[in-house]
Amino acid sequence: MNEDLIRIAEAVRSGVAAVPLSERGRILAMGADGTPTSHIDKVAEDIIIGYLEDRAIPLNLLSEEAGFLNRGYQETLVADPVDGTHNACAGIPFYNVSLAVGRDSLGGITEALVMNLVTGDVYTASKGKGAFLNGSPIRVRVPGKEMLLMAYLGAAAVPRTHEIASRFKRVRCLGSVALEICSVASGTADAFFIEYSEIKKSPRIVDIAAAVLILREAGGEAYGANRDILDMPLSLEARSNVAAAGSKAALELIS
């Protein structure tokens, strides 16, 4: 399965790179998730759908723009064709394609891939078999003196995000949820925090399915409201704020 995920991601990377910056943000329609579909999202999703169809890959598809495509199989490919669409359209070099395979819910995801579409760096995981960056095993970091937080900030963030951010020596806000969670998995960051004041803007399963498996396989954990272990159905309707940590010390700082 992972070979297919890598081939899909590489095809998306090539397809996205071929779209000039000035064309990327053109709004085409509203996606199945209720947010506008940019040209770049459509290009990337069409590549994914084409791959599944052309090679008769035995997977349904749940994707940001197309919604759920029931192709009659037991397992589903949960895809965010471009995570970090604003970055991709604005010329900020952080955005990724996020691909996960499983059934029923977040806990039922068994294969995951997140590819940075700028650098080509690729995070992968298979349930029970560890997590990898470009093929090398990755692991969450041991907390030290210089804690680093990846957080969502800006007008729609709950005010306590800022209080939490001020507890960390370093803060980054990169605008690409899956890559930020993967940076906790790889030990680049200690924690990730995203909490919108309106739940209707919070992450969906397509944004986080792959990254959360990668994080868990690297020794970290992802949490929802009230710091319960995060689970979500494979549906675009479910949304959840997300906190992710590589250690107990990091979890305390974001609680």
Place this chain on the structure above:
Amino acid sequence: MNEDLIRIAEAVRSGVAAVPLSERGRILAMGADGTPTSHIDKVAEDIIIGYLEDRAIPLNLLSEEAGFLNRGYQETLVADPVDGTHNACAGIPFYNVSLAVGRDSLGGITEALVMNLVTGDVYTASKGKGAFLNGSPIRVRVPGKEMLLMAYLGAAAVPRTHEIASRFKRVRCLGSVALEICSVASGTADAFFIEYSEIKKSPRIVDIAAAVLILREAGGEAYGANRDILDMPLSLEARSNVAAAGSKAALELIS
């Protein structure tokens, strides 16, 4: 002059790429600016010094680690060999080399180049001749509904940074001052804000010399304390907090 700056930047990019991630952060000594010199900073600076010497380039050097090298010329190359050292060492793909040529002070800078060492994207400017990204003219953006701020956040940021950030729809904190200021120049962001609670941590001329000329040539402005037009001597001892804006509306949001 710009041809030399581009060649230096390309040499730094190759040199940095050749250093494995695990080697980059090794601390060698204290730099002339009083901060520790990482292996990656030394590699990059040695490439710059070597270029000036081998080709007998008629410039003094003011650089983060080496300090001021008086080579007997009127003009000085103001260099930050790696801006965003933490990113470069931690595997966050966003860091740059920053090169500026001029005399006396920030206002006396006449040539500037900032290269993203990951993507190779290169911002350039010559005083009075406009600013460019990969050779195409760039311009600050007209403020719209979706304002984007680049800001320094984390434990050492003044508390009002968080209040300012909450006024913007989008916030990014990318950890590389020169690239963040250049993103205002190119119209990706509306404003940039960095204010440390301790002035001894604030940016120096090496961090901002190139980016500020690029910003000004693109139609923006950079400000210091009390929102006076920013100027600084060509010395590692001077530090200043920095606000940068592409429009009056953006300046109001960060004031």
